[in-house]
Amino acid sequence: MSRQALVQVKHLTRYYSQTCAVNDVSFDLARGEVLGFLGPNGAGKSSTMQMISGNLAPGAGQISIAGIDLLEKPKQAKREIGYLPEQPPLYRELTVDEFLRYCARLNRIRRSHIGNAVATAKERTGLGDVGRRLIDNLSKGYQQRVGIAQAIIHNPAVVILDEPTVGLDPLQIREIRALICELGKEHGIILSTHILPEVQATCSRVQIINRGKLVFSDTTAGLESRMNATALIAAFHSAPDLAALQQLAGVERVEPLPGNRVRLHYDDSNPAEALVEQSVAQRWRLHELTPEGRTLEQIFIELTCSEEQYPHSGDSSQ
Amino acid sequence: MIFTIAARELRSLFLSPLAWAILAVTLFILAYLFLTQIEAFIGLQPRLAAIKGAPGVADIIVAPLLADAAVILLLITPLITMRSISEERRNRTISLLFSAPVSMTEIVIGKYLGILSFFIILLALLALMPLSLLAGTDLDLGKLAAGLLGLTLVVAAFSAIGLYMSSLTEQPTVAAVTTFGLLLLLWIVDWAGTTEAAGSSMLAQLSMLRHYEPLLKGLFNSTDVAYYLLIILLFIGFTIRRMDASRLQH
Ligand SMILES: Nc1ncnc2c1ncn2[C@@H]1O[C@H](COP(=O)(O)OP(=O)(O)O)[C@@H](O)[C@H]1O
Numbered sequence: 001m002s003r004q005a006l007v008q009v010k011h012l013t014r015y016y017s018q019t020c021a022v023n024d025v026s027f028d029l030a031r032g033e034v035l036g037f038l039g040p041n042g043a044g045k046s047s048t049m050q051m052i053s054g055n056l057a058p059g060a061g062q063i064s065i066a067g068i069d070l071l072e073k074p075k076q077a078k079r080e081i082g083y084l085p086e087q088p089p090l091y092r093e094l095t096v097d098e099f100l101r102y103c104a105r106l107n108r109i110r111r112s113h114i115g116n117a118v119a120t121a122k123e124r125t126g127l128g129d130v131g132r133r134l135i136d137n138l139s140k141g142y143q144q145r146v147g148i149a150q151a152i153i154h155n156p157a158v159v160i161l162d163e164p165t166v167g168l169d170p171l172q173i174r175e176i177r178a179l180i181c182e183l184g185k186e187h188g189i190i191l192s193t194h195i196l197p198e199v200q201a202t203c204s205r206v207q208i209i210n211r212g213k214l215v216f217s218d219t220t221a222g223l224e225s226r227m228n229a230t231a232l233i234a235a236f237h238s239a240p241d242l243a244a245l246q247q248l249a250g251v252e253r254v255e256p257l258p259g260n261r262v263r264l265h266y267d268d269s270n271p272a273e274a275l276v277e278q279s280v281a282q283r284w285r286l287h288e289l290t291p292e293g294r295t296l297e298q299i300f301i302e303l304t305c306s307e308e309q310y311p312h313s314g315d316s317s318q
Numbered sequence: 319m320i321f322t323i324a325a326r327e328l329r330s331l332f333l334s335p336l337a338w339a340i341l342a343v344t345l346f347i348l349a350y351l352f353l354t355q356i357e358a359f360i361g362l363q364p365r366l367a368a369i370k371g372a373p374g375v376a377d378i379i380v381a382p383l384l385a386d387a388a389v390i391l392l393l394i395t396p397l398i399t400m401r402s403i404s405e406e407r408r409n410r411t412i413s414l415l416f417s418a419p420v421s422m423t424e425i426v427i428g429k430y431l432g433i434l435s436f437f438i439i440l441l442a443l444l445a446l447m448p449l450s451l452l453a454g455t456d457l458d459l460g461k462l463a464a465g466l467l468g469l470t471l472v473v474a475a476f477s478a479i480g481l482y483m484s485s486l487t488e489q490p491t492v493a494a495v496t497t498f499g500l501l502l503l504l505w506i507v508d509w510a511g512t513t514e515a516a517g518s519s520m521l522a523q524l525s526m527l528r529h530y531e532p533l534l535k536g537l538f539n540s541t542d543v544a545y546y547l548l549i550i551l552l553f554i555g556f557t558i559r560r561m562d563a564s565r566l567q568h
Pocket residue numbers: 016019020021039040041042043044045046047048568
């Protein structure tokens with residue numbers, strides 16, 4: 001039951017006149033998952049989220065929310081969606097309480113439950129003591145929280161957050177991320193961002209979108225294993241022969257670096273242990289050993305740039 | 319659901335100083351007109367007393383007041399309706415409504431009723447002026463009721479047109495100007511009709527003024543009422559279609 005798909009998106013496509021903003025995107029979201037939508041600006045993240053939340057009609061494709069088809073039964077499907085757009089939809093002339101009460105009514109929460117729903121949403125987003133303040137007078141971070149409170153007030157199955165941490169200071173970013181992790185336990189969350197560490201900090205699954213197409217989809221753990229070390233940097237007081245290092249099990253290539261350092265590239269088996277043993281035996285006097293990995297940035301650039309190169313290589317080969 | 323949206327629309331209007339200013343200025347001008355009509359009536363009274371079946375207060379005070387009120391409403395409706403949808407689109411707050419389990423029809427009708435409530439309040443305050451005549455004169459309540467019904471229909475039609483214009487643009491001022499233009503056109507379209515009686519009677523049928531005048535005289539005619547209801551339904555329908563289309567084009 002817990003793996004039942006909350007959101008199913010199939011072959012979603014959307015054109016703005018000539019430009020293709022979203023191109024044949026398909027994915028699922030399960031309960032308890034925080035799905036990160038990662039991509040450069042203009043990749044089509046917002047357009048995808050607008051379509052899933054019913055704000056934008058798709059050009060082609062299917063969307064179902066908790067098993068309900070969004071295009072056929074929009075009213076029922078939308079009960080299960082909470083959506084925070086890129087620009088939080090706040091009526092600035094209202095107080096936080098008034099605004100949330102209005103949102104609760106819009107989402108058809110029964111009159112007798114509204115007080116409860118507003119209190120719960122405020123508590124979860126840390127808005128407890130600003131209920132009577134005008135939204136216009138709140139700081140950006142608090143306005144963002146009101147935006148999130150609005151999205152979760154009716155306890156929807158799916159919460160869609162479009163770049164929820166943009167424009168916040170580092171402390172606020174940390175608070176909002178903690179809040180998202182907290183929400184992820186009970187709801188399915190789709191989150192978009194162009195900030196790479198944000199994905200590592202909050203998401204359980206990552207999808208990288210570039211120019212409207214999904215180019216990568218894996219768990220965050222899978223992404224991290226891609227980033228795992230593929231090289232070691234070692235420093236010696238009395239440097240050994242490069243040939244001797246090359247002999248170590250697993251080492252693919254040895255690259256000399258200035259200052260008696262070397263970089264050892266390897267594929268599957270980590271040669272660290274063998275290196276230490278040999279160093280002791282042969283008195284290389286190893287004093288530094290650092291694993292070196294690819295950063296998320298490197299992987300991201302590889303994925304998004306290789307996509308850009310495809311048409312080129314295709315053209316030249318023809 | 320409709321009433322939730324309507325209540326917020328009305329509340330937002332009253333949270334802005336514009337609505338209060340409009341309410342105050344309009345009532346001030348109407349009160350001034352009302353008093354000048356009373357003065358005119360007092361001047362005429364000795365001569366009217368001599369005539370049998372002479373026009374009463376309803377004809378001499380109330381009818382001109384309500385006729386003037388319609389013209390003033392034509393000027394202020396665009397200012398009240400202009401922000402309704404255009405500003406929500408510009409501030410992106412419209413997505414709150416679009417992602418809630420609410421149909422487009424409910425959204426549009428809710429907004430329309432919110433605007434209409436504002437004008438009902440205005441008309442209720444306006445109605446107090448002629449009603450005060452009950453104290454000293456024999457006011458024809460039938461004529462007053464017909465006139466107020468006419469004015470309500472006129473402003474309801476104005477609001478529907480204003481709401482539609484507001485859905486066409488993200489700029490409230492553009493919505494106001496186009497609403498004003500269209501309302502004025504529909505008001506005066508029969509001016510062409512008076513000279514070329516036969517050929518332009520179609521145009522005369524379109525005129526809002528032409529359908530309002532009989533009601534002011536106390537003549538209740540179902541075609542006049544139907545005309546206003548038709549305009550209201552037509553423009554609300556246009557607005558719903560326009561909003562649905564906006565999700566397609568963006
Ligand atoms: N209303 C619009 N009209 C025309 N093109 C648009 C519109 N909105 C977005 N686009 C285009 O669609 C592409 C995807 O945009 P968007 O979904 O906003 O990307 P992201 O949120 O990933 O930055 C961009 O190339 C953008 O220029």
